[in-house]
Amino acid sequence: MSEAILNELDIDQFRSAFSKYTIQAFKKLPNLDKPRILDIGCGSGVPTMELAKLSDGEIIGIDIDQDSLDRLKKKIEKAGLTNRVKAINCNLLDIQFPDNSFDIIWAEGTLTTLGVEKSLRTWKRLLKSRGFMVIHDETKHFFKHRDKVNRWGYDFIEHFSLPENAWWEEYYKPLEIKLQELLKKYANDKAALKALEIHQNEVDIVKASPKSFQSVFCIMQKLEKEIEDELFQII
Numbered sequence: 001m002s003e004a005i006l007n008e009l010d011i012d013q014f015r016s017a018f019s020k021y022t023i024q025a026f027k028k029l030p031n032l033d034k035p036r037i038l039d040i041g042c043g044s045g046v047p048t049m050e051l052a053k054l055s056d057g058e059i060i061g062i063d064i065d066q067d068s069l070d071r072l073k074k075k076i077e078k079a080g081l082t083n084r085v086k087a088i089n090c091n092l093l094d095i096q097f098p099d100n101s102f103d104i105i106w107a108e109g110t111l112t113t114l115g116v117e118k119s120l121r122t123w124k125r126l127l128k129s130r131g132f133m134v135i136h137d138e139t140k141h142f143f144k145h146r147d148k149v150n151r152w153g154y155d156f157i158e159h160f161s162l163p164e165n166a167w168w169e170e171y172y173k174p175l176e177i178k179l180q181e182l183l184k185k186y187a188n189d190k191a192a193l194k195a196l197e198i199h200q201n202e203v204d205i206v207k208a209s210p211k212s213f214q215s216v217f218c219i220m221q222k223l224e225k226e227i228e229d230e231l232f233q234i235i
């Protein structure tokens with residue numbers, strides 16, 4: 001039953017309001033011919049599907065939440081993109097692709113598991129030389145580290161912040177309206193209420209302090225090995 005409720009809630013329709021920022025970030029990259037893109041912590045793939053529309057490359061989304069991956073797989077099939085978009089169950093703590101596999105790593109909302117420094121240091125090996133790392137995360141988690149990324153093997157290319165109230169105005173506020181409607185509709189259904197309340201609790205946290213949830217897109221580029229070695233005088 002709760003799965004039917006979550007389908008009715010359709011979180012992706014609210015997440016899609018942020019696709020314009022994914023597009024804005026992608027357009028800041030140079031044109032790459034058939035790039036290989038790894039979307040780390042892809043969830044149900046709102047950004048993954050956007051990347052598939054924006055590029056002619058191969059996009060691999062990884063996540064550990066099989067329900068989300070199944071939703072993404074359905075979208076890939078519906079869009080007829082099974083030849084170049086994949087949804088794979090893979091833990092971001094143990095990504096098995098070979099070194100230098102990707103032109104772009106995309107990571108929206110997925111830095112917290114490993115932390116900022118460890119994420120950037122660990123995932124760097126997966127990028128080709130001069131490959132791009134695109135991060136979208138809470139400003140308070142990530143932004144204070146921007147001066148250190150050079151030490152971690154990247155050039156910091158550029159960033160843009162989402163409007164201060166974007167998460168509240170464009171995501172949580174419309175989500176709350178839908179939640180209230182469903183909470184009323186399923187007032188006598190315990191399982192439905194339980195599933196909806198998880199989302200309402202998240203809404204309440206953001207509502208209490210909307211400005212503390214500002215997020216930022218940052219674009220970095222992996223340093224060439226020689227430049228990195230030179231910077232740290234290893235050779």
Ligand SMILES: C[S@@+](CC[C@H](N)C(=O)[O-])C[C@H]1O[C@@H](n2cnc3c(N)ncnc32)[C@H](O)[C@@H]1O
Pocket residue numbers: 015040041042043044045046047062063064065068090091092093107108109110113
């Ligand atoms: C905030 S959501 C972001 C989803 C998607 N990137 C987006 O922007 O809509 C974080 C995602 O990271 C995934 N995640 C959390 N821990 C993970 C892990 N250890 N390995 C892979 N994915 C993980 C969650 O399942 C979730 O889908």
